[in-house]
Amino acid sequence: MQQKNYSKYESFSYLEKDKDFRQFVLPGKERWAETTHIPLDRREEELLSSVFKDNITISMRDHGFIAPDIEKDILQYCKQLHTIYDYEGLSWSGVDVIFENFMDGIAINSSANGLKWDDVIYNLGIRYADIAKQETVYIATNTNEINLAQERNKIALVPSLEAANIIENEVDRVDILYGFGIRCMGITYNDSNTLGAGLTEENDGGLTNFGKKVIERMNKIGMLIDISHCGDKTSLDVIDTSDSPVLITHAGAREIWNTPRMKSDEVLQACARNGGVIGVCAAPNTTLSNRDPNHHTIDSVIDHIDYLINLVGVEHVGLGLDTFYGDHGAIQHAFDDMLSIDVSHKGTQQTESNYVVGLENPTEATKNIAKYLIKNGHEKDHIVKILGENIYRVLENNLR
Numbered sequence: 001m002q003q004k005n006y007s008k009y010e011s012f013s014y015l016e017k018d019k020d021f022r023q024f025v026l027p028g029k030e031r032w033a034e035t036t037h038i039p040l041d042r043r044e045e046e047l048l049s050s051v052f053k054d055n056i057t058i059s060m061r062d063h064g065f066i067a068p069d070i071e072k073d074i075l076q077y078c079k080q081l082h083t084i085y086d087y088e089g090l091s092w093s094g095v096d097v098i099f100e101n102f103m104d105g106i107a108i109n110s111s112a113n114g115l116k117w118d119d120v121i122y123n124l125g126i127r128y129a130d131i132a133k134q135e136t137v138y139i140a141t142n143t144n145e146i147n148l149a150q151e152r153n154k155i156a157l158v159p160s161l162e163a164a165n166i167i168e169n170e171v172d173r174v175d176i177l178y179g180f181g182i183r184c185m186g187i188t189y190n191d192s193n194t195l196g197a198g199l200t201e202e203n204d205g206g207l208t209n210f211g212k213k214v215i216e217r218m219n220k221i222g223m224l225i226d227i228s229h230c231g232d233k234t235s236l237d238v239i240d241t242s243d244s245p246v247l248i249t250h251a252g253a254r255e256i257w258n259t260p261r262m263k264s265d266e267v268l269q270a271c272a273r274n275g276g277v278i279g280v281c282a283a284p285n286t287t288l289s290n291r292d293p294n295h296h297t298i299d300s301v302i303d304h305i306d307y308l309i310n311l312v313g314v315e316h317v318g319l320g321l322d323t324f325y326g327d328h329g330a331i332q333h334a335f336d337d338m339l340s341i342d343v344s345h346k347g348t349q350q351t352e353s354n355y356v357v358g359l360e361n362p363t364e365a366t367k368n369i370a371k372y373l374i375k376n377g378h379e380k381d382h383i384v385k386i387l388g389e390n391i392y393r394v395l396e397n398n399l400r
Contacts, residue, residue: 002053006136007134007136008032009087009133010084022080024077026066034364038372039234044375048374049238050385057094060250060278060319061160061321063101065326068326071333083103087132094367101161104162106334107119115189116166119166138157141181141183159180159184160185161182162189171210178223184225185224186227195210196238198229199260200231200260211234215241219242222398224399246391247391249320250279251263252286253304253311257290263278265311267293268312269312277393285353287300295357298372302376314390318390319387366387370383
């Protein structure tokens, strides 16, 4: 797999560690080592190479974020602006385009609970400053810029937000965020906000009148809509209200794993009917499978992919693996109360996982999905659709 441009720049190396920002202990380069080897024969290797070389590969949710090695450091690390980004790790990922929210849900530099206006704006600004100093990734806000990724041998980052909490009651903030480069935004996170109900709410009242105004504004300006963390009724209301396709950037099928974090067949089918794409997630303790509830592995994630292909058709399936570098389980525990992560995982009894075996980090995740699909006889055109062609269709027709 060809490496993307990498100039050996390390995140915020233009600053002085422990003077301009606090240096935390981070995992070493083993953080992006291959954890699971999927052997391919010569024909399969050639097919893998052609899939990545001749087609665009898009992740609807992944992160260059590096988590601290010591769990008790996580909250303090996320309170400072200078969290470290793994440009070298991403350069080996094989991915051309990433919907990147820069971990906005856990950026808590100005508030205790995150997803606040100042937190998000500060986080965007500091990330853009760091990105301006390196040569591996670049910010892309339209398909013309996205189309340059392979030619430049770089990764196009499409700036995104986890949830619209920061809108509060100001619809014009949609325009302001668009001006700051945001091209995809979730309607809610796990809890409710002024737009609608999150997936942890027992009583989902659906999309609010204000939420409908926000959807209308997002449609007008050309910002993609994400319902990954919305409750079922709110999700259906969003799809019904939007004139543009609605995305589920990182989730899975509730029929395969019965938790609030997964989506019902009704929501998945409605998303597909509206022209949307469903990105399958690989954050630990999310896309498990009923056939092996005690182990979250690449096999579990593939179960969700196969189910979705049969339910809505391969044209509406993509990847939003939601991986980063470091201990995923530790991050989830650190923010359980603030983001209701533990509630979103309740349902079917499971054995907790710190990471998904075979999909532990962005460097290996998309490549391993492709290898697994090839190894198990999926058609090349199906693999190409899942790895990027489907979501590119939505970008091309709706990103303005």
